[in-house]
Amino acid sequence: MVHENERLAALARYAVLDTTAEDAFDELVQLASSICATPIALISLVDATRQWFKARVGLEAPETPRQISFCTHAIRQNDLFVVHDAQADPLFAENPLVTGDPHIRFYAGAPLITPDGFNLGTLCVIDREPRVLDPAQQQALVALARQVVVQLELRRQIAEKAIAEERLARVAHELDRFFDVSLDLLCIAGMDGYFRRLNPAFEDVLGYTRDELCALPFIELVHPDDRAVTITETAKLQEGRTTVYFENRYLRKDGTTRWIAWTASPATEEGLIYAAGRDITRAKIAEHELRRSEGRTRSIIDNAPGGLIATDTRGIIESANPAAERIFGYAATEIIGGRLDLLIGSNFDLHAARDRVIEVQARRRNGETFTCEVSVFEFYAADDQRHFAANLLDVSERHVVERMKRDFISTVSHELRTPLTSIRGSLGLLASGVMGEMPPDAKPVISVAERNSVRLISLINDILDFDRLESGKMRMQFRPTPLLRVLERSVESISAVALQDGVHIELQCNGAVVLGDEERLMQVTVNLLSNAVKYSNRGDTVVVSDSAEAPSMVEVRVADRGRGIPADLQKKLFRRFERADSSDARTKPGTGLGLAICKAIVEQHGGAIGVASGEGMGSTFWFRVPAVGVAVPE
Amino acid sequence: MLVIDDEEDVRYVAQLSLGRVGGMTVLEATSGAEGVDRARTENPDFILLDMMMPGMDGAATFRALRKTAETAHIPIVFLTAKAMASEVQRLKDLGAKGVVLKPFDPMTLAAEIRAILAA
Numbered sequence: 001m002v003h004e005n006e007r008l009a010a011l012a013r014y015a016v017l018d019t020t021a022e023d024a025f026d027e028l029v030q031l032a033s034s035i036c037a038t039p040i041a042l043i044s045l046v047d048a049t050r051q052w053f054k055a056r057v058g059l060e061a062p063e064t065p066r067q068i069s070f071c072t073h074a075i076r077q078n079d080l081f082v083v084h085d086a087q088a089d090p091l092f093a094e095n096p097l098v099t100g101d102p103h104i105r106f107y108a109g110a111p112l113i114t115p116d117g118f119n120l121g122t123l124c125v126i127d128r129e130p131r132v133l134d135p136a137q138q139q140a141l142v143a144l145a146r147q148v149v150v151q152l153e154l155r156r157q158i159a160e161k162a163i164a165e166e167r168l169a170r171v172a173h174e175l176d177r178f179f180d181v182s183l184d185l186l187c188i189a190g191m192d193g194y195f196r197r198l199n200p201a202f203e204d205v206l207g208y209t210r211d212e213l214c215a216l217p218f219i220e221l222v223h224p225d226d227r228a229v230t231i232t233e234t235a236k237l238q239e240g241r242t243t244v245y246f247e248n249r250y251l252r253k254d255g256t257t258r259w260i261a262w263t264a265s266p267a268t269e270e271g272l273i274y275a276a277g278r279d280i281t282r283a284k285i286a287e288h289e290l291r292r293s294e295g296r297t298r299s300i301i302d303n304a305p306g307g308l309i310a311t312d313t314r315g316i317i318e319s320a321n322p323a324a325e326r327i328f329g330y331a332a333t334e335i336i337g338g339r340l341d342l343l344i345g346s347n348f349d350l351h352a353a354r355d356r357v358i359e360v361q362a363r364r365r366n367g368e369t370f371t372c373e374v375s376v377f378e379f380y381a382a383d384d385q386r387h388f389a390a391n392l393l394d395v396s397e398r399h400v401v402e403r404m405k406r407d408f409i410s411t412v413s414h415e416l417r418t419p420l421t422s423i424r425g426s427l428g429l430l431a432s433g434v435m436g437e438m439p440p441d442a443k444p445v446i447s448v449a450e451r452n453s454v455r456l457i458s459l460i461n462d463i464l465d466f467d468r469l470e471s472g473k474m475r476m477q478f479r480p481t482p483l484l485r486v487l488e489r490s491v492e493s494i495s496a497v498a499l500q501d502g503v504h505i506e507l508q509c510n511g512a513v514v515l516g517d518e519e520r521l522m523q524v525t526v527n528l529l530s531n532a533v534k535y536s537n538r539g540d541t542v543v544v545s546d547s548a549e550a551p552s553m554v555e556v557r558v559a560d561r562g563r564g565i566p567a568d569l570q571k572k573l574f575r576r577f578e579r580a581d582s583s584d585a586r587t588k589p590g591t592g593l594g595l596a597i598c599k600a601i602v603e604q605h606g607g608a609i610g611v612a613s614g615e616g617m618g619s620t621f622w623f624r625v626p627a628v629g630v631a632v633p634e
Numbered sequence: 635m636l637v638i639d640d641e642e643d644v645r646y647v648a649q650l651s652l653g654r655v656g657g658m659t660v661l662e663a664t665s666g667a668e669g670v671d672r673a674r675t676e677n678p679d680f681i682l683l684d685m686m687m688p689g690m691d692g693a694a695t696f697r698a699l700r701k702t703a704e705t706a707h708i709p710i711v712f713l714t715a716k717a718m719a720s721e722v723q724r725l726k727d728l729g730a731k732g733v734v735l736k737p738f739d740p741m742t743l744a745a746e747i748r749a750i751l752a753a
Contacts, residue, residue: 414686417715418641421737425647428740434654457737468718475720 008048010118014156017045017052024151025055028144032125033057035140036133040102040126043148044071044109051121058126059102068095070126074109075119080138083107085130105130108138110145115153123148185260185277191238193217196272205260205279207253223249223257237266237273247280259284307392315340315350318387327372327394329365340390350376350388359395370396406471413464420460424453462593465523466576469600476517476604480628483546483554484509486518490525491544494533502538505529508545512554513628516605521625524598524609528558528621531594535562535619553607554627561618570611574599598623636661636676638669638695639684639713647740648682648713656744666690670698673705680751682734685714685725696728711750713738 011017025043033041040058044051051071052063066072070092074081086092086104097104106129109122123145125133133141179186179199186199195218198210206213206221213221222230226248233246243264250258264275301308307324311317317340320332328335328343341348344362353376362372373393381387427450429435431443438446468474491505498505514521525544532542542560549555565573576596595609602609605625613619635658637648642664649660661676663669667690673681681699685692692712699705709731714721722733732750734743 414715417736418644418686421715422641422643422647424737425644425651425740429647429650429655432655432741434650434741453737473718 007118007120010114010116011045011047011120014120014152015159016054016152016155017047019054021055022155025148028123028148028151029055029057032123032141032144035144036108036125036137038106038125038127042124042126043112043121044069044124045112045121046071046075046119064097068097070095070097070104070107071109071122071124074107074122074124075111078111078113078119080142081107081109081111081122082133082138084132088130102126103128108133108141110142112145112149112152114149120149120152185275185279187275187277189218189273189275191268191271191273193219193234205252205258206250212253221250223251225249233262234273237264238268240266240268242266243275257281307394308389309335309340309343309392310387310389311340311350313350313386313388315348315388324392327364327392328362344372344374344390344392348374350390353390354378354388362392362394370394371399372396402471406467409463409467413460416460417457420453420457424450424457427453459593462597465597466593466600469597469604474520474604476520476601478515478517478605480513481516481518481521483512483514483556486514486516486521486525487544487546487556490522490529493522493526494529497530498533498542501533501536503533503536504539504541505533506541506543508543510546510548512546512548514554515626515628517601520601521605524601524623525556525558527594527598528623531621532558532560532562532619536560537562548627549624552627553624555622555624557620557622559618559620564615564617565611565613565619566615570613573611574609635659636663636669636673636678636681638663638666638681638687640664640687641684644684644713644736648743651738651740651743652682652747655741656747658744666692666695666698669695670702670705673699673708674702677704678708680709680711680731680747682711682713682747685712685716693728696730700729709751711747 029041029043033039038058040056042056042059043054045054046066046069048066050063050066051069053059053061056062070081070083073091083089083092084106086095086098086107092098092104092107095104104126106127107124109124111119112121112123113119123141125141182199182201185201185205187195187202188197189195194216195214198213200210202213203209208221219227219230219234230248233243233248237243243262246262246264248260248262250260252258258279259281260277261280262275262277264273266273301321304321304323307327308321309317309324310319317335317338320330320335322332325332335343340350342363344360348360353374355375355377357373357375360372360374361369363369371394373395375391376388377391378386378388427446430438430446431450465474487507487509491507495505529542529544536542540561542558544556544558546554546556574595576593599609602623602625607623607625609621609623611619611621635652637645637652637660639645639648639662645662645664649662652658653660661672661678663672666687669681669683672678683692683695683699687695690698692714696710696712699708699710710729711732711734712725712730713734713736714725715736722735725733732747732753734746734750738746
């Protein structure tokens with residue numbers, strides 16, 4: 001059965017079933033009929049369910065069912081199959097083709113054997129009388145059957161060739177279309193230096209018509225500076241070597257220049273070069289721009305005074321600028337690939353240091369350690385990978401200078417106190433009269449000297465306070481502190497001055513408990529109260545009050561009815577050496593540091609300080625500090 | 635009482651403040667060593683001791699006074715130009731009765747010291 005399937009497949013390959021009559025086959029059946037002197041001759045092809053006649057003589061039916069066909073038997077053997085008298089043959093006596101139309105009595109079929117050994121059908125002759133074929137007739141029938149197969153082969157080969165040609169034409173057409181639509185330059189050039197065939201992209205890129213391009217040796221279209229290398233490259237192609245990648249510049253018809261990247265393959269026997277080119281002018285310009293911009297960035301990084309070290313996410317160094325080389329004493333090549341924490345301490349955590357400025361103990365190549373200020377930021381490079389970069393500053397010198405400055409301030413301030421103790425003490429004793437009565441003219445002079453010595457002392461105190469606050473040396477002791485006590489003590493300490501200036505102080509306290517340093521909060525409150533009293537008029541009232549500020553903050557307010565502060569001055573007030581009005585300096589003594597100190601103290605408490613004021617409306621200074629709760633009355 | 639300070643002017647002002655204003659009898663010493671000697675021989679009611687002195691400074695003088703049998707009981711008040719709370723606390727921790735900051739108010743110095751001694 002497998003064999004039968006293969007036979008049917010072989011038959012299908014000839015694509016002959018149900019085709020129209022063809023002279024070559026018709027002539028062969030005519031010939032068979034006349035040589036064998038039979039009324040009927042057929043070329044019968046045995047299909048799965050039928051036998052179909054490619055050519056026939058003496059029979060009308062184009063096909064008959066396979067079960068009853070004689071040919072089914074004939075194709076089972078490779079030589080001539082003959083039935084002399086069907087009526088006398090038990091195999092065919094009852095066959096409808098014998099008992100009925102066309103009343104077959106004689107059948108002789110020569111199998112149609114393909115070159116690959118499949119019996120497709122027969123060339124058969126049929127008579128309505130019993131008879132025999134002489135040997136010459138038999139030989140002729142077999143020979144004609146071979147001719148049928150030759151014709152079938154021929155027919156098949158012609159058909160296949162037609163299909164192949166059609167396919168070829170289609171491919172050529174497809175290639176032509178690609179050739180035409182390509183944005184890239186496609187060309188065939190002769191070894192003689194002329195273009196043979198060009199695609200339309202050439203016209204767009206170079207601005208010449210294809211005819212113009214083909215009329216010139218192509219080297220003349222190449223930029224003069226690139227002609228030598230182009231000739232060298234072409235020579236290589238002529239030797240049969242492929243151009244993997246080659247760039248040169250072409251001159252457009254309008255005089256501008258185009259960068260073209262080429263790949264080319266030679267066909268030396270045909271004397272042709274097949275080449276594909278791409279206009280890379282824009283990429284070249286972009287590359288140039290990029291290189292320039294990269295150069296600029298590189299130059300900034302190279303000349304930056306701060307060290308800059310880039311790492312991957314694990315802290316492995318990827319690059320280091322010259323400043324980093326100078327700071328650490330290594331060449332970049334020596335540290336690239338190494339760990340950043342070998343330079344700036346093994347406890348250094350890149351991720352934790354991100355977007356902050358921290359100080360670490362770093363180590364130079366010579367083993368010297370130094371204080372290094374580090375700030376880390378992350379960035380994404382062109383590779384889309386996350387990287388880190390550390391900004392590094394050698395602050396050891398700055399630290400020395402800062403320490404010297406602080407030591408200087410501290411020393412000067414302390415050294416000033418000793419002579420001031422004598423001056424202030426002497427003047428105080430004189431002014432008080434304990435040293436005896438002074439001439440009336442001398443009294444105000446002494447009191448000016450005493451007042452100013454006191455002012456000088458508070459200036460020194462403020463400078464020291466401010467320096468300690470700035471350098472972080474002022475240690476705060478944060479503990480739950482009843483605000484009432486702070487405010488009462490503050491009012492008490494200012495009461496003498498207030499009384500002297502005829503200013504009344506009113507205290508309204510709700511008994512909140514804050515988290516703070518009692519002495520420092522008092523310093524702030526006294527400072528605000530002292531200012532309020534200073535800028536009040538005789539007979540005025542200064543109100544100090546507190547109220548809860550959501551969430552969990554308490555606000556202390558000190559309100560006066562003085563002349564107020566213009567809006568533009570309000571913010572400046574909390575800066576060093578700023579006064580509401582510089583003309584006040586003489587009439588209202590102060591250092592200009594008080595509010596800056598208050599601000600620093602309140603901020604160290606995690607709070608805020610500010611003022612609400614308007615000219616002629618008085619001022620309300622406030623500060624907020626964290627609340628703990630409400631004091632239980634004792 | 636005894637004032638130990640290397641600065642003559644400060645001693646003078648202190649003497650006036652405590653003596654003339656405060657009505658105390660004031661003895662003087664110009665160095666730590668002299669102070670220890672005078673304290674042993676004169677047995678003052680209290681000592682006002684300057685912190686910053688050349689050679690034997692306030693802290694060393696304080697220890698010497700405490701180690702000497704005749705002076706170990708005398709209350710000592712430090713006089714210092716360092717106004718930091720931590721410094722004041724350090725001196726109190728040393729065993730001082732109190733601390734007076736330079737520059738002081740000559741009219742209230744005696745009262746201030748009396749208050750410290752009474753505490």
